[in-house]
Amino acid sequence: MSTGIDKTGIKIGMWLFLYSEILLFGGLFVLYAAYFYKYPEFFSEGGKELNRVIGAVNTVVLLVSSFTVAASITAVQRKAKKQAIGLLIFSIFCGVVFLVNKYFEWGAKFHHDIYPNSETLVSGEVGLNIFFGLYYVITGLHGLHVIIGMILLSISLVLVMAGKVTESKYSMLENAGLYWHLVDLIWIFVFPLFYLVL
Amino acid sequence: MTPVQGVDQAFWYILGFSTLLLFGITAVMIYFVIRYRRSKNPVASDIRGNYFLEIVWTIIPTLIALSMFYVGWTSYIGLRTVPENAIEIDVAGQMFSWLFVYENDKETENELVVPLGEAIKLNVTSLDVLHSLYIPAFRIKIDAVKGMETYVWFSADKIGEYDIQCTEYCGTGHSAMLAKLRIVPESEYLKWLEEE
Amino acid sequence: MIKTESFYDTPAPAGLTGIKAWLLTHDHKRLALMYMWAILFWFVIAMMFGLLLRTELMSQGRTIMGPEVYNSLFTLHGVIMIFLFVIPAIPAIFGNFFLPIQLGTDDVFFPRLNLFSWYLFMFGGVFALISLFTGEGFPDTGWTFYVPFSVEANSNVSVTVMAAFILGMSSMLTGLNFITTFHRMRDKNMGLMQIPLFTWSLYATAWVQILATPVISITLVLVVVERLFSIGLFEPDKGGDPILYQHLFWMYSHPAVYIMILPGMGVISEIIPVFSRKSIFGYKAIVWSSMGIAVAGSLVWAHHMYTSGMSDVSVFVFSLLTFLVAIPSAVKVFSWIATMHKGSIEMTPPLLLALIFIYLFSVGGLTGLVLGAVGTDIHVHDTHFVVSHFHFVMFGGTGFAFFAALHFWWPKMFGIMYEFKNAYIGAVLTAIGFLFHYVPMFILGLQGMPRRYYDYLPKYETGNFLAGFGGYLLCLGILIMFGNLFMSFKRRIPAPSDPWGATTLEWTVPSPPPVHNFVKKPQIKEFPYDFSEVGKREKNGEKSRKIL
Numbered sequence: 001m002s003t004g005i006d007k008t009g010i011k012i013g014m015w016l017f018l019y020s021e022i023l024l025f026g027g028l029f030v031l032y033a034a035y036f037y038k039y040p041e042f043f044s045e046g047g048k049e050l051n052r053v054i055g056a057v058n059t060v061v062l063l064v065s066s067f068t069v070a071a072s073i074t075a076v077q078r079k080a081k082k083q084a085i086g087l088l089i090f091s092i093f094c095g096v097v098f099l100v101n102k103y104f105e106w107g108a109k110f111h112h113d114i115y116p117n118s119e120t121l122v123s124g125e126v127g128l129n130i131f132f133g134l135y136y137v138i139t140g141l142h143g144l145h146v147i148i149g150m151i152l153l154s155i156s157l158v159l160v161m162a163g164k165v166t167e168s169k170y171s172m173l174e175n176a177g178l179y180w181h182l183v184d185l186i187w188i189f190v191f192p193l194f195y196l197v198l
Numbered sequence: 199m200t201p202v203q204g205v206d207q208a209f210w211y212i213l214g215f216s217t218l219l220l221f222g223i224t225a226v227m228i229y230f231v232i233r234y235r236r237s238k239n240p241v242a243s244d245i246r247g248n249y250f251l252e253i254v255w256t257i258i259p260t261l262i263a264l265s266m267f268y269v270g271w272t273s274y275i276g277l278r279t280v281p282e283n284a285i286e287i288d289v290a291g292q293m294f295s296w297l298f299v300y301e302n303d304k305e306t307e308n309e310l311v312v313p314l315g316e317a318i319k320l321n322v323t324s325l326d327v328l329h330s331l332y333i334p335a336f337r338i339k340i341d342a343v344k345g346m347e348t349y350v351w352f353s354a355d356k357i358g359e360y361d362i363q364c365t366e367y368c369g370t371g372h373s374a375m376l377a378k379l380r381i382v383p384e385s386e387y388l389k390w391l392e393e394e
Numbered sequence: 395m396i397k398t399e400s401f402y403d404t405p406a407p408a409g410l411t412g413i414k415a416w417l418l419t420h421d422h423k424r425l426a427l428m429y430m431w432a433i434l435f436w437f438v439i440a441m442m443f444g445l446l447l448r449t450e451l452m453s454q455g456r457t458i459m460g461p462e463v464y465n466s467l468f469t470l471h472g473v474i475m476i477f478l479f480v481i482p483a484i485p486a487i488f489g490n491f492f493l494p495i496q497l498g499t500d501d502v503f504f505p506r507l508n509l510f511s512w513y514l515f516m517f518g519g520v521f522a523l524i525s526l527f528t529g530e531g532f533p534d535t536g537w538t539f540y541v542p543f544s545v546e547a548n549s550n551v552s553v554t555v556m557a558a559f560i561l562g563m564s565s566m567l568t569g570l571n572f573i574t575t576f577h578r579m580r581d582k583n584m585g586l587m588q589i590p591l592f593t594w595s596l597y598a599t600a601w602v603q604i605l606a607t608p609v610i611s612i613t614l615v616l617v618v619v620e621r622l623f624s625i626g627l628f629e630p631d632k633g634g635d636p637i638l639y640q641h642l643f644w645m646y647s648h649p650a651v652y653i654m655i656l657p658g659m660g661v662i663s664e665i666i667p668v669f670s671r672k673s674i675f676g677y678k679a680i681v682w683s684s685m686g687i688a689v690a691g692s693l694v695w696a697h698h699m700y701t702s703g704m705s706d707v708s709v710f711v712f713s714l715l716t717f718l719v720a721i722p723s724a725v726k727v728f729s730w731i732a733t734m735h736k737g738s739i740e741m742t743p744p745l746l747l748a749l750i751f752i753y754l755f756s757v758g759g760l761t762g763l764v765l766g767a768v769g770t771d772i773h774v775h776d777t778h779f780v781v782s783h784f785h786f787v788m789f790g791g792t793g794f795a796f797f798a799a800l801h802f803w804w805p806k807m808f809g810i811m812y813e814f815k816n817a818y819i820g821a822v823l824t825a826i827g828f829l830f831h832y833v834p835m836f837i838l839g840l841q842g843m844p845r846r847y848y849d850y851l852p853k854y855e856t857g858n859f860l861a862g863f864g865g866y867l868l869c870l871g872i873l874i875m876f877g878n879l880f881m882s883f884k885r886r887i888p889a890p891s892d893p894w895g896a897t898t899l900e901w902t903v904p905s906p907p908p909v910h911n912f913v914k915k916p917q918i919k920e921f922p923y924d925f926s927e928v929g930k931r932e933k934n935g936e937k938s939r940k941i942l
Contacts, residue, residue, distance in 0.1 A: 013574045020604050024612050031642070129633050137627070205773060226731055227749060230735055231739055235739050235741070242736065242925065243737075247679070255725065267714055270770055273770070274772065328543065328636065332844065343703055345630025345631065346637075346703055373846075
């Protein structure tokens with residue numbers, strides 16, 4: 001009975017899904033708020049120990065990649081297949097850069113004996129333990145979303161190459177793009193909450 | 199009015215209204231099913247609603263509900279307002295027993311002894327997982343949480359032995375985590391308190 | 395009427411054969427039936443667990459099992475009943491089958507996602523089974539997984555928690571699918587106030603699923619993370635706060651109660667008008683009360699925590715809100731009863747089950763007031779009173795709505811009729827067993843017997859014995875009820891397309907429906923519960939079905 005593809009419907013479904021993803025992080029932000037209220041001074045102390053430069057670089061990287069994903073959708077709409085492929089590859093590359101940065105950042109923290117259940121955190125101030133606990137859980141979960149986003153972008157890339165995503169049928173790419181924007185959006189919240197706190 | 203009486207009054211109030219409502223709903227339902235059965239009433243009237251009726255049965259239950267809330271809340275205030283001269287006893291839950299520590303550092307396990315006629319305040323905490331201190335006879339219950347102190351109080355107004363149970367699931371021995379509350383005359387209490 | 399091939403004979407997508415026609419299908423009707431068999435399987439398992447529990451409690455001390463087994467059995471009874479039966483039962487079976495038809499369309503919006511949800515559901519069930527047989531023992535934390543116990547317990551909690559996580563995903567995706575279908579696939583001539591109430595209730599449910607499920611997902615993930623890495627987010631020694639866990643948990647799990655009951659209310663709102671042959675009383679009020687419950691129900695979670703040690707201000711606020719959320723449910727009950735006023739009531743098994751629903755649900759709702767009021771809740775919190783209360787709502791409510799829905803839509807789903815007499819016997823016996831089983835628990839709770847107790851004080855023995863006895867009666871009733879339904883497969887008495895004289899769209903299509911549901915373009919009624927034509931049809935001597 002349905003004729004053709006209902007793009008609006010697909011988008012509604014995707015938005016509902018993204019909404020649920022935001023609520024997933026929302027639960028963690030509730031925890032953050034409750035503990036921030038309980039240990040404000042340790043949160044600002046912990047925040048100063050994080051590397052703001054890497055954090056800022058990662059923010060820029062994600063923002064740029066978000067832009068290039070959006071541009072690739074426009075490119076597909078304008079039938080500029082090569083350009084779309086290039087932009088997508090660049091976006092995925094940005095995701096890799098983000099994760100590599102994250103790896104070095106976490107690595108450095110591990111090196112200083114700051115990781116879940118580490119000696120320093122367990123015997124130190126409880127407020128710091130909670131701060132870094134939340135830091136690992138939230139950035140970890142976000143990292144997982146970056147990986148999922150990269151997989152979605154890669155699938156879209158393959159589909160663009162194979163000519164399955166075209167100017168008249170680009171819902172897959174568009175939804176992958178929306179997901180990538182979500183990853184970006186959540187980072188925009190995570191960055192100030194941990195790196196720029198007070 | 200003691201807190202126990204307050205809580206019991208709230209019980210009677212709410213359960214009374216509820217029974218009345220339930221009886222009304224059921225009776226009307228059964229009456230309709232019999233009165234308007236198809237063999238007796240083959241053609242149904244086409245009634246789709248009645249704003250007046252709908253507003254009435256929204257507002258009246260709201261008022262009843264609010265009155266129930268009020269009764270419940272005032273009886274809760276009774277449970278939370280500790281008299282100033284209350285005797286304080288520290289309570290700690292652990293897997294699977296209750297520890298009671300008196301002001302003179304006397305410590306007992308699963309045995310709470312208090313003097314008749316006094317208000318008793320129990321400061322409750324846990325040494326491990328969640329527990330909950332429950333004395334049905336005095337309608338009090340409070341969770342025992344590690345790293346946190348909670349309290350309950352009751353008025354020891356009748357000599358006797360009462361049950362204390364754990365009501366927050368805490369593992370294999372949960373149902374065996376029982377203690378006894380003994381309310382004894384003041385003189386006996388003082389003697390007991392000095393015993394080793 | 396032209397003879398049409400039913401969806402059983404037409405695989406979708408076309409060309410699939412044998413078992414593939416089921417396991418790879420996109421057809422919402424086939425998926426509904428696949429859900430049905432899986433859900434019935436889990437229901438029977440969890441019911442047996444429950445019966446074992448009550449048997450253990452029939453006499454004091456050790457009766458048939460030790461405390462470890464008892465504790466894991468009540469955990470599994472809860473986890474399976476909630477995540478594998480009560481939450482999915484009505485939406486996944488009847489929602490999948492009838493929501494598209496009631497909206498006048500041929501399938502849900504995302505058919506493949508629908509199939510994926512089913513696989514998630516099965517996968518979650520398999521996880522629950524795996525958790526039994528691997529690791530260091532049965533999970534024994536209770537379905538609430540309260541910290542710190544769930545983090546410290548040696549048993550196999552992580553796998554059970556993951557099962558709940560996956561099942562949450564499955565129900566959320568179903569909700570997402572329903573909302574999109576509701577908005578995009580609805581027949582163009584069907585306005586919002588022309589949508590059947592069952593579909594409305596599923597729509598409200600779907601929103602709660604999407605809003606609340608992520609919160610439980612993240613909470614459960616945190617339990618697993620804590621078990622793996624011992625970060626200490628809820629561990630007091632490490633600065634965490636166990637009460638926060640409870641807040642997060644109930645922020646989902648209280649709305650989940652409405653995920654469980656709203657579809658059941660939808661079913662009752664369909665059945666009562668049909669057998670009263672009269673429009674539902676206050677259609678708009680019922681729609682709005684569904685949405686009102688969905689919204690207000692999300693704001694009352696902490697009424698599970700009056701004794702947790704949270705501040706008295708929170709206790710005040712949450713108690714007040716709790717009383718306000720009771721009103722929409724009351725409005726529904728009044729509307730159902732008013733629907734029967736001056737109706738033309740025909741007694742049938744679905745109607746009898748619906749009436750039992752109204753009675754049991756009213757008891758459940760009214761005893762909820764005792765729990766909503768703070769002073770009284772303190773006494774009965776975490777006692778058998780609570781156990782009885784939520785079984786009245788979840789089992790007396792959702793469970794009986796599920797039974798009613800089975801009897802109501804059985805002819806449509808399978809194209810056959812069942813026998814009435816045995817259905818009545820089953821229904822009445824189930825209801826009597828139910829009362830025998832749960833009323834003693836109210837009294838036990840008022841006397842102060844806590845829940846999740848393997849053993850108890852001597853004074854509680856009589857009540858526990860009676861409850862156990864009622865449990866057997868209850869199971870016997872259910873056995874008869876299901877047995878009677880399954881006998882219909884053998885007798886194969888064909889059901890007409892509209893055996894009850896109903897008005898919503900699913901009764902205008904053949905029983906069972908063809909693969910695309912509608913043979914000709916659906917005729918959308920001005921008002922979904924307009925029975926004037928049904929009466930006319932009957933006057934012309936057209937009997938809708940043989941009386942069995």
